[in-house]
Amino acid sequence: MIICRACKKSQPEGAIFCSECGTKLTDTTGLVTQSLSHFLEDVKTADIGLDAVSAGERPAKKRVILQIIKTGEQISLVGQDDFTIGRTSEGQSIIPDIDLSPFDSYQEGVSRIHASIKISDTEVSLIDLSSINGTSINDIKIAPNQYHHLHDGDIISLGKFKIQILIPA
Amino acid sequence: MGSEKNHYQILDISRDATQEEIRSAYRRKVREHHPDAQPSLAGDPGSFLAVQQAFETLSNPEKRKLYDASLPAEEELIQVSTIFNRSSLIKIKEPQLLFILMDIQAPPQAKKIAPSPINVALVLDQSTSMKGTRLDLVKSAARRIVNQLRPQDILSIVAFSDKTRVIQPASTQRDFHKIEHNIQMLQASGGTEIYKGLAAGFDEVKRYAHPKYVNHILLLTDGRTYGDEDLCLNLAKKAANLGIGISGLGVGLEWNDQFIDRLVAISGGEAIFVESTRKIEEFLTQKFRRLANIYAHNVQLTYTSDPEVTLNYAFRILPDAAPVPPENDVLRFGNVPVDRPLRILFEFLVSSIPEKANEVVLMKGRVNLIIPGMEQTQISQRIELVLPAIINPTREQVPEDIITALSQVTLYRLHEKAVVDIDNGDIDMAVERLENLATHLLIQGQSELARSVLIEAKNVSKTHALSLDGNKRIKYGTRSLMLPSQSEDPGK
Missing domain, CATH: 2.20.28 (Rubrerythrin, domain 2)
Incomplete structure (x- = not known):
């Protein structure tokens, strides 16, 4: 059993x-990489479809940077619409797009697949993927499995791990 | 010519027949041919002698070996391959699961054979709800299909509401202007009585239902039928036994997905959800292209298993995704396309393995199918899925194909279970399952579908039911995850 x-x-x-x-x-x-490459392919084909309809008229995608408060390091989110955030440990089969394990994230209570950031043409949003210690935006705890808007300068906490969201105009 | 038949053909068995099968075929043939039992055949003692001779040779393993060597090598007409998630079972008292992925595919040389002609009845819903854009798009799709047919294809068109009209009887002769005119004259009115439409379509297909054709009824509906469901299901059984498949295209939100799923499963057909009216033409013409590209149809597996083995489920992953419910130890899988395998995932539950047993028979039986392009259309291949039972097996890597298939089927089944939870009144459990499903979808990058699932989870906690559109979107959405991306669709 x-x-x-x-x-x-x-x-x-x-x-x-x-x-x-x-x-x-x-x-x-x-298994893991299968979903990601599959996803990237989808994004590509979607792009081609849109370009064919209105070449050049598309608003540029929002640029999003994660700044780790503790160390000041910056991580740029490019190339995808969706980024899972978490950490890795030995023998783990699903690896997050953004791996926070180099920053002692385990001690701070970050789950392996903790949250996901979605970037569209008009907005950036955050969803907590039923993490153990939860996620907050500007110290307000958010409900899991629901999208919440993010704004430039917001500080999100994954457990106790704090990240500032930078969305340059 | 009787003299050209080999011993296997005389007994009507395949080259890999077991001794038991040879004996029972012999007994059957003796009954058929015996001059005393069949006085009408008394004038043909030759056929009875041939049966005797065939049995004498084949029932003796030594003689059979020699005889086999004298026959020309049998051309491989179908390839069946299987992967197990591990190479042995554990000899324990508690129940254990085992997974098998089976591919049934055309041999490479099949691509050289001309594609089989189709014999299809297009059964179109023209009830009031089809009024406007829906019916206009169906008309234009029907016109396009008529123009794409090959000369050898047979098409019939039936329109139904609470009345039925055969717009085009089954025939290879086509008067394009007349069909065009009749399609144009279609008007939406009346209720939806699916049985009437199906029965008329069935009558058309039946007239040419020969194994040389891919025989199929394609039902397009946007509504619910009331009271005649059982008639429809019985008709589907009758059709399946004649080698006629049934597929259904459901347009919009009102159609009864549970009923259509059951209806098409009887013959191993396909249920297609056309969410947006704009896609009617695309889905309908695509389905026709797939029907025109079939190598083998009416694929079935008849089997027996050891008593401690239960088949939990069988799921078709290719060429389309759908559960395959077993009926009386027969599984109907549908079609093998020319250019991709028919792929089935099996989950077996093996309960306590007997002390003395050294191996377990998961499935023993035959894959039977019809290859329309062959001279001998009925093909049968023996399969034996047997695993040794070992006390201390070593840990093994699970083949990636099985993990991939399972990860997707598991998602589909979470929705299935949530539906059962709701039926049982366990709303909290259903919501939890849907939320889990959403999380897994997000991890796989399917954020659109995940969002639909989350909305549904909220819906369920408020209304204690799935919404019509959400239910279909999740069910067919999780199924379509299993298919290769649309861009790989040949001929697109």
Whole structure:
């Protein structure tokens, strides 16, 4: 018998995904990158479609920079519409787009897949992916699994880990 | 010519037949051919002798080997390959799961064979709700399909509401002007009585329902039928037994997805959700292109398993995604396209393995299918999925193809389970599942679908039910994740 680490329900021997909550149960690596490359491809084809309709008329995508408050380091979010944020540990199968493990994020309570930032032409938003310690925007805790708008200068906390959002005009 | 038949053909069995199959085929043939039982055949003692001779040779393994060597090598007509998630079962008392991915595909030389002609009935809903753009788009799609047909194809068109009209009877002869005119005259009015439309379509397809054709009924509807569901399901069974498949295109939000899913599953057909009216033409013409590109149809698996084995589910992943419900130990898989495999994911639950058993039979049986382009259209291949049971197996890497397939089927099934939760009144559980589903979709980069799921989760906690559109969007959305991206669609 296997106990799912996410929902604590029991699963029969040999199960690979939890049938109750969908979490992957074994530590075999491999799947992760499939989603990302697949996604990038989608973005590309979507771009081509739009360009064909209105070449050059599209507003430029928002540029978003994450500034780690503790160290002042900046991480630029480019090339995708969606970035998952979290940390990595040994044997982990799903790796976040933005890996905070070099910044002692574990001690600060960052989950492996903690939150995701979505960038569109008009807005930037944040969603907490049911993390253990939760996410706040400007010290106000946000509900999980819902999008919340982000503005230039907002400070988000993943657990106790603080990041400032910079959206240059 | 009787004299040209080999022993296998005389007994009507395949080259890989087991001794048991040879014996039962022999008994059957003896009954058919015996002069005492069938006086009408008494004038043909040759055929009875041939059966005797065939049995004598094939029932003796030594003689059979020699005989096989004398036959020309059999051309491989279908390739069946399987991957297991591990190479052995664990000998334990508690239940364990096992996964198998099966590919059934055309051999490489199949591409040289001319694609099979189709015999399709297009059954169009013209009830009041189709009024306006919907019916206009259906008309233009029908016109385009008529123009794209190959000379050998057979098309019939039936329009139905609470009345039924055959606009074009099944025929290779086509008067384009007349069809064009009849399509143009279609007007939306009346209710939706699907059985009437299906029955008329069935009658048209049946007239030419020969194994040399890909026989199919394509139903396009935007509404619910009331009271005649069972009639429809019975008709689908009758059709499936004649090798006629049924697929359904549901337009908009009102159509009954549970009913259409059940209807098409009987023959291994496809249910297609056309969310936006603008896409009617695209989906309909694409479906025709797929039908015109089929290598084998009516693919079924008949099987037996050891008593401790339960098939939890079978799920078709290619060429389209849909659950395959078993019926009386027969699984109907649908079609094998010319250029991609038919792929099925199986989940087996193996309960306590008996002390003495050294191996477990997960499935033993035959894949039967029809290849319209072949001289002998009925093909049958034996399959045996057997694994050893070991006390202490080593840990193994799960093949990536299985993980990928499972990760997607798991998402689809989360929605399925949420539907069951709601039916059972367990709203909190359903909401939790939908939220989990949304999280997994986000991780996979499917933010649009994830958003729909989250909206639905809210809906469910408020109204204790899924909304019509949300339910379909999630169900067919999670299914379509399994398919290769649209850009890979050949002929696009």
